[in-house]
Each structure stands twice: as structure tokens, then as C-alpha cells.
Amino acid sequence: MNRLNSFFGLQIGLRALQTNQAAIDVTGNNIANASTTGYSREVVDLTETDPYTPPAFDAPVMAGQMGTGVQVAQIQRMRDTFTDSMYREQTGRQNFYTAQNDVLSKIQAVVNEPSSTGLSNALQSFFTAWQQVSQDPSASNRAVLAQDTGALTDMLHSMSSDLTQLNTYINQTVSANVDSVNSLTSQIAALNGQIQAVEANKANTGQNANTLRDQRDVLIDQLSQYGAITVNEAPATGMDTITMGNMTTPLVSGTTANALTAATDANGNKVVDDSSGTQVDLGYVSGSGSSTDDNSGLVQGYIAARDGATSGSNGSDLTAQINNLNILAQQLATSVNAQQTQGYDTSGNPGVNFFTSGTSPTVDASNIELNPLIAANTDLIAAASSTPAAAGDGGNALKIANLQSAFPAGTTFVTGFPSTQTFSGFWQTSVFNLGLAGQTANSQETSYQAMVSQLDNQRQQTSGVSNDQEMTNLLQYQHGYEAAARVINTEDSMLDTIVTGLGVITA
Amino acid sequence: MRITQNMMTNTVVQNLQTNLNELNTLNDQIASGKNFSVPSDNPLGVLDSMQLTDAVNANTQYIQNANQGMSLLNSADGSLGNLTTIINRVNDLAVQGASDTLTTQDRMSIAQEVAQLQGQVMSIANTDVAGNYIFAGTNNNTPPMTSTTSGATTTYTWSGNSNPAIPSTQISYQIGANTNLQVNVDGSSIFGTTAPTGATSSLMQTMTNLISDLQSGNGQQISSRDIGDIQANLDNVLQVRTDIGARVNRIQSMQNTLTGQNTNLQELLSNVQNVDLAQAITQMESQKETYTASLQASAQILQPTLLQFLS
Numbered sequence: 001m002n003r004l005n006s007f008f009g010l011q012i013g014l015r016a017l018q019t020n021q022a023a024i025d026v027t028g029n030n031i032a033n034a035s036t037t038g039y040s041r042e043v044v045d046l047t048e049t050d051p052y053t054p055p056a057f058d059a060p061v062m063a064g065q066m067g068t069g070v071q072v073a074q075i076q077r078m079r080d081t082f083t084d085s086m087y088r089e090q091t092g093r094q095n096f097y098t099a100q101n102d103v104l105s106k107i108q109a110v111v112n113e114p115s116s117t118g119l120s121n122a123l124q125s126f127f128t129a130w131q132q133v134s135q136d137p138s139a140s141n142r143a144v145l146a147q148d149t150g151a152l153t154d155m156l157h158s159m160s161s162d163l164t165q166l167n168t169y170i171n172q173t174v175s176a177n178v179d180s181v182n183s184l185t186s187q188i189a190a191l192n193g194q195i196q197a198v199e200a201n202k203a204n205t206g207q208n209a210n211t212l213r214d215q216r217d218v219l220i221d222q223l224s225q226y227g228a229i230t231v232n233e234a235p236a237t238g239m240d241t242i243t244m245g246n247m248t249t250p251l252v253s254g255t256t257a258n259a260l261t262a263a264t265d266a267n268g269n270k271v272v273d274d275s276s277g278t279q280v281d282l283g284y285v286s287g288s289g290s291s292t293d294d295n296s297g298l299v300q301g302y303i304a305a306r307d308g309a310t311s312g313s314n315g316s317d318l319t320a321q322i323n324n325l326n327i328l329a330q331q332l333a334t335s336v337n338a339q340q341t342q343g344y345d346t347s348g349n350p351g352v353n354f355f356t357s358g359t360s361p362t363v364d365a366s367n368i369e370l371n372p373l374i375a376a377n378t379d380l381i382a383a384a385s386s387t388p389a390a391a392g393d394g395g396n397a398l399k400i401a402n403l404q405s406a407f408p409a410g411t412t413f414v415t416g417f418p419s420t421q422t423f424s425g426f427w428q429t430s431v432f433n434l435g436l437a438g439q440t441a442n443s444q445e446t447s448y449q450a451m452v453s454q455l456d457n458q459r460q461q462t463s464g465v466s467n468d469q470e471m472t473n474l475l476q477y478q479h480g481y482e483a484a485a486r487v488i489n490t491e492d493s494m495l496d497t498i499v500t501g502l503g504v505i506t507a
Numbered sequence: 508m509r510i511t512q513n514m515m516t517n518t519v520v521q522n523l524q525t526n527l528n529e530l531n532t533l534n535d536q537i538a539s540g541k542n543f544s545v546p547s548d549n550p551l552g553v554l555d556s557m558q559l560t561d562a563v564n565a566n567t568q569y570i571q572n573a574n575q576g577m578s579l580l581n582s583a584d585g586s587l588g589n590l591t592t593i594i595n596r597v598n599d600l601a602v603q604g605a606s607d608t609l610t611t612q613d614r615m616s617i618a619q620e621v622a623q624l625q626g627q628v629m630s631i632a633n634t635d636v637a638g639n640y641i642f643a644g645t646n647n648n649t650p651p652m653t654s655t656t657s658g659a660t661t662t663y664t665w666s667g668n669s670n671p672a673i674p675s676t677q678i679s680y681q682i683g684a685n686t687n688l689q690v691n692v693d694g695s696s697i698f699g700t701t702a703p704t705g706a707t708s709s710l711m712q713t714m715t716n717l718i719s720d721l722q723s724g725n726g727q728q729i730s731s732r733d734i735g736d737i738q739a740n741l742d743n744v745l746q747v748r749t750d751i752g753a754r755v756n757r758i759q760s761m762q763n764t765l766t767g768q769n770t771n772l773q774e775l776l777s778n779v780q781n782v783d784l785a786q787a788i789t790q791m792e793s794q795k796e797t798y799t800a801s802l803q804a805s806a807q808i809l810q811p812t813l814l815q816f817l818s
Contacts, residue, residue, distance in 0.1 A: 386675035390645030405684040432554040435546025464511035
């Protein structure tokens with residue numbers, strides 16, 4: 001009968017030492033990375049080594065099989081990929097509303113309502129000044145009217161220019177975001193290549209690209225801020241294919257990253273084109289079952305806040321605000337001019353237009369101004385209702401003052417100005433819609449934020465490092481190491497007995 | 508469920524943030540005294556407050572207009588009151604002058620008094636409020652009545668343009684959202700050259716006639732024509748005053764409505780936009796309590812790990 005080699009047991013001890021050593025190293029790495037962003041807890045998979053004797057024709061005949069010890073099969077990272085994908089979807093949605101909120105709160109700052117210095121107040125002062133002119137069309141009341149008109153148009157100009165600047169800010173942000181996406185995707189594509197190289201012969205080498213995968217997951221998490229992403233990992237290569245929004249070509253495919261470009265649309269605004277030059281909607285959530293579900297990601301958030309072209313904009317986007325301001329300015333100019341030209345100035349001549357638009361052919365909020373002729377000579381304000389103008393005749397001014405509460409029959413309404421509204425009513429509705437959109441964006445952002453942190457916690461349940469657990473493992477492996485050392489010690493003294501004790505004749 | 512230290516830290520940070528946020532909101536509200544500062548805080552509240560503020564501001568202006576209109580009408584009425592006294596005196600003098608028992612001397616002195624009264628009528632016709640002549644219609648920057656004296660006779664000329672049929676001679680104030688009210692008095696019908704109903708001549712002309720009749724001793728003409736004309740002119744003034752009274756009533760009722768409305772609107776506005784301090788402070792106290800408690804709990808939770816118990 002065959003026997004096992006005398007050194008068999010020593011080998012088992014050695015393997016146990018090495019294995020426990022490796023396990024302690026992994027535990028140490030876990031503890032070291034407990035606070036590292038994106039780190040996934042690693043666990044050593046211990047397996048038994050191949051038993052002795054292996055099945056063979058010439059296998060020795062003996063009781064068996066005999067275990068030969070322990071080995072590290074692989075070092076596995078603990079990751080909940082399903083929660084990952086949910087986390088990324090909700091992150092996208094949260095960031096859509098973050099972008100909306102950003103834009104809407106900036107618009108609200110420009111709008112400056114409710115306040116005692118807002119447009120509402122300027123309108124009130126403007127019409128009060130007209131009332132005063134109607135009561136007494138004196139030079140001093142005319143001067144006050146010219147002043148108040150200046151204050152009103154200045155306010156319209158500054159709001160209009162602030163909103164236009166905000167539009168520029170959004171375009172810059174969209175471009176910057178597209179750059180960020182491109183930088184992320186090229187890094188992810190590079191990591192795809194590295195991961196494939198490490199894991200190519202995984203079955204034989206037991207190599208897992210844990211660190212590289214952690215890095216890639218962090219980048220994908222970051223990428224999910226910008227749009228609705230779908231990630232598919234090819235089982236054979238470990239490479240991720242990533243698509244975003246309604247793109248037909250993947251953003252990342254293998255080691256190739258298809259760069260997006262920030263293109264300029266017909267209105268001079270930034271939109272996103274894929275690598276083949278087709279305009280894409282990065283916020284479209286595929287598989288959500290709704291063709292209008294494109295409320296995801298910073299990029300679409302900013303574009304929607306600017307254009308209002310999507311379901312999430314609530315009709316109170318930046319473009320709508322600029323339009324409303326322009327409509328208000330146009331209606332003001334149209335109505336006041338129509339009435340002013342029916343009256344007569346102090347010399348008894350028919351009134352000239354009260355509002356003009358500088359060199360531009362159409363009036364809007366950016367160019368509406370008091371007719372420079374009137375600014376230079378307030379006698380041209382057509383307060384009188386008949387010619388020759390009597391000094392106390394403010395009949396026409398009264399009709400203009402009356403515009404504050406109602407429009408006369410036959411008024412020409414600018415497209416977009418409801419005939420049942422007043423000037424201040426129109427403005428109030430616009431502010432109300434803005435507030436409503438702001439409130440929605442705010443509450444949506446908060447609720448998605450809560451969801452995201454909930455999901456992050458859920459991921460941490462699997463991936464997070466628990467110091468208690470690691471310390472316990474450390475103790476366990478330490479004791480394992482000590483026990484293995486004891487085995488070697490015992491084997492050693494056994495060998496010692498044979499080598500130095502047997503056959504020695506002591507005198 | 509597997510819990511890690513990081514998860515607990517995150518949760519603690521989040522909860523503290525939430526509590527602090529609520530505390531901040533309440534602090535803001537108490538410090539500003541307002542329920543909201545931007546439209547998104549409370550869109551409906553902001554809409555309400557903007558509408559109410561607008562209504563209050565407009566009403567305040569309407570009330571101011573009404574007050575001014577009222578004072579214009581009141582001074583017109585006061586002046587016409589004086590005019591009534593003068594006309595009554597002229598009437599007395601005319602009746603006295605019609606008597607056959609008077610000497611020429613007496614008639615001449617009566618004529619003189621009438622001429623003086625005529626001068627007073629002119630100064631009433633030229634009544635002004637802050638430089639605006641209230642009976643002049645819209646030609647209100649110059650005195651509507653002027654006089655030229657040649658020898659013993661004085662001629663009066665009326666240049667006021669007020670005419671109820673011509674809107675451009677009327678001055679109207681806006682005293683409500685859709686209400687304009689005429690606040691000047693039709694001076695031409697009193698001081699102008701048109702004879703009122705039932706009279707053969709205008710007020711000034713009647714007085715001139717009386718003077719010349721007195722001077723020529725034509726007592727017959729005085730009793731048959733001048734006294735009747737004086738009466739008809741007096742009736743005309745009284746009619747204008749009745750009209751003023753009606754308008755004053757209308758302004759008064761409008762003022763009452765506006766003032767009442769404003770009180771209500773301001774109360775509504777304050778309900779919408781002002782913080783209920785008692786409630787807010789109570790809430791803040793309880794929120795402070797919560798925040799302190801969560802801080803204490805966090806300090807307890809975050810400390811221990813197994814490490815502290817391993818030697």
C-alpha cells in the first residue's frame with residue numbers, strides 16, 4: 001500500500017498560510033478603501049485544492065481522496081448591478097430637474113416678483129402718471145409721465161437682456177456638458193479595453209478586473225447625470241456597450257467612443273448631434289413605454305428649460321418668458337400708440353407714436369422706448385381729445401389711463417395676448433406659470449434626490465465596507481493563519497522526531 | 508439588511524441637512540415676515556398677492572383721484588353758494604329799484620352796488636384751485652372772464668369753453684376701474700352769454716341791463732323784464748348746484764366703496780403674504796428641538812465600531 005509523502009502535511013500548512021495571508025490582504029484593502037467613492041467591497045472565494053489522488057489507472061490504492069488544502073479561487077467584488085441600473089435612471093431624472101430648477105430659479109431672480117420694485121409696480125406707476133396727466137396736463141405731470149415711462153422701459157430692457165444672457169449661459173452649459181460626456185465616454189472605452197485584457201483568460205487565471213470595473217462604474221454613474229443611459233455588458237469580453245437617449249448608434253461600443261457634438265440649431269441655440277450629425281435627444285428614456293418621456297439628464301434639462309419643447313417644461317421655459325415679455329411690450333406699444341395718435345398735443349397737432357423701437361422695425365421688450373421726440377419735448381404727449389388743444393383737456397390721456405383696466409372695443413391684439421386680459425393680468429399669469437414650473441421642478445428634484453440616495457444606500461448594502469465585518473474577518477483569518485502555523489510547527493516536530501530521533505544510538 | 512458605517516454617515520448627514528433646511532425656511536419666513544419670496548415658493552399665493560397688491564395700489568390711486576375731484580366740486584359748490592347770495596342781493600336791489608318812490612339819486616347808488624356785485628360775480632367766475640380756473644372748462648389756464656372799462660360802462664367777456672355737448676371741454680377723473688367722472692362745472696351756462704331757460708338774457712347781461720335800467724330810471728322795465736331774468740338765472744345756478752350735489756354724492760359713495768374694498772383687500776393681502784408669527788415661531792421652536800435631538804443622536808450613533816472593543 002502506498003503512503004503519502006512525509007512532506008504532504010507541510011504543503012497543506014503552507015497553502016493555508018498563503019491563503020489566509022491573501023485573505024488578510026484583501027480585508028486590509030477593504031478597510032483602506034472604506035470611504036473611497038465607487039469602491040466595491042471585495043471578498044476572497046476560498047476553495048479546496050484538487051484532492052489526492054486524482055482518478056487514474058495507475059492511481060495508488062489507498063483511502064481517499066485526501067484533501068490537499070485550500071486556495072484562493074478568485075477575488076470577487078460585491079456589486080448589485082440591478083440597483084446600479086435603477087440608481088443611474090433616477091440620477092438622470094434627478095439631474096433633469098436640477099437643470100430645470102437652476103434655470104427657473106435664475107428666471108425668477110430676473111422676474112423679481114413679488115416685490116415693490118417689479119414690473120407690476122412699474123406698470124402701475126406708468127398708468128398712474130397717465131391719470132395725473134389726464135387730470136392736469138401740465139408740464140410737470142408730463143415730465144413725471146416721461147420719467148415713469150423711462151423707468152418702465154428700462155426695466156423691460158434689463159429683464160430682456162438678463163433673460164438673453166441666461167439663454168447664452170444655457171447654451172454654454174449644454175456645450176460644456178457635451179464635452180464632459182465625451183471625456184467620460186472616451187475614458188470608459190479605454191477601461192473597456194483594459195478590462196478585456198485582464199479578464200481574457202479568466203477561467204484559467206482567475207483574474208477579475210475589480211479595480212478597473214470600480215473605476216468604470218464610477219464613470220458610468222457620472223455619465224448617468226447627463227442623460228438616460230442603457231448599459232449592456234458583453235459576457236464574453238466584459239466590455240460595456242452604452243447608449244444614451246434616443247441615439248441609434250451606441251455612445252460607447254467596445255473600445256470605441258462615439259463623440260457627441262454641440263451643434264447650433266436654426267435659432268442659434270445649442271443642440272446635441274451624434275457622431276453622424278443626426279440631432280439626438282439625450283433625455284429620452286427608452287423602454288419607458290412613453291414616446292414623450294424625455295425627462296432625464298442635465299443636457300435635456302437645460303434644453304427643455306430653454307426651448308420648452310418637451311413634456312417636462314410646463315410651458316414656462318425661458319423662451320416662453322422672453323416671448324411673454326415681448327408680447328407685453330408689443331401690446332403696450334400697440335394700444336398706447338393707437339390711442340395717442342387719436343389725441344392732440346399742446347399745439348393741436350395729432351399725436352405721434354408714444355412708444356418707438358429704435359432702429360428695429362418691430363417693438364419688443366429689448367427695444368421699446370419712449371419716442372425720442374416726446375422725450376425731448378413732453379408737449380408732444382397727446383393728452384387733448386380735440387384740436388385746438390385746450391390747456392386743461394386731458395380727455396385722451398384719460399382714455400390711455402383707462403387702458404390699465406380695460407381695452408376699448410376694436411383694439412388690435414398682438415398674437416399671444418388674450419383679449420380678455422389686462423396688462424398686469426397677463427404679467428401675473430406669466431409669473432404664476434413660472435412659479436408653478438419652479439415649484440414642480442423643485443419638488444421633483446427633491447423627490448428624485450431622496451430616491452437616488454435611497455438607491456445609493458441600497459447599493460451600499462451590497463458594496464459598502466462594514467468595518468465591523470472586516471474586523472471580524474480579520475480576526476478569523478488571523479486565527480486561521482495562526483492555526484496553519486501551528487500545523488506547520490507540528491509537522492516540523494514530527495519530521496524532527498524522524499530525522500534526528502530515529503536510529504540514533506545514544507550513549 | 509446589511510448596514511455599513513458609510514450608510515449611517517450618509518443618512519445622518521442627509522437628515523441633518525433636511526432638518527437644517529426646514530429651520531432655515533422658517534427662519535427666513537420669520538425674518539422677512541413673508542410667507543414666500545419667489546414665485547415657486549407658492550405660485551398661487553404669489554398670484555393672489557400680486558393681484559391684491561395691484562388692486563390695492565389701483566384703489567389707493569382711485570381714492571386719491573376721488574378726493575381731488577371731491578375738493579374741486581366742493582370749491583365749485585362753495586363758490587356757487589356765494590353766487591346765489593349775490594344774485595339774491597341783486598334781486599332785492601332790483602325789487603327796491605323798481606319802486607316808483609325812489610329818487611334818481613337812490614337809483615344811481617343802487618346801480619353802483621349792482622355794478623360792484625357784478626365785479627364780485629366776475630371774481631367768482633374766475634375762481635381757481637392751484638392755478639386752474641374751475642369754471643373755465645378746459646381753457647383753464649387763463650381767467651375765463653375779463654372786463655374792459657370805458658368810461659362809466661364795464662364790459663365783461665367770457666372765454667370759458669365748457670359745454671356739456673362737447674366732451675373735450677370736460678375734465679374727468681378715473682375714480683374706479685371702469686368709472687370716469689366729470690369733475691368740472693359747466694361755467695359757461697352760468698357766466699356765458701347764453702340766456703338760460705325762462706330768461707331773456709344771461710346773468711351778466713341781466714345785471715348790465717339792470718344797471719342801465721336803474722340809471723335811466725326805467726322801473727317798468729325792471730319789474731317786467733329784469734326781475735324775471737334774475738329769477739330764471741338764479742334757478743339756473745341752483746340747478747347746476749343740484750347737479751354738483753348729485754356728483755358729490757356719487758363720488759362719496761364711490762369713496763366709501765373704495766375705502767371699504769381697500770380695507771378688505773389689505774386684510775386679504777396680509778392673510779396671503781404675511782407670516783402668522785405665533786405659528787411660525789412655535790414651528791421653529793419644535794424644529795429646533797428636532798434638530799438638536801438629531802444632532803445628539805448622531806453623535807451617539809457615529810462613535811462606536813468594533814474597533815473600540817478590540818484590544
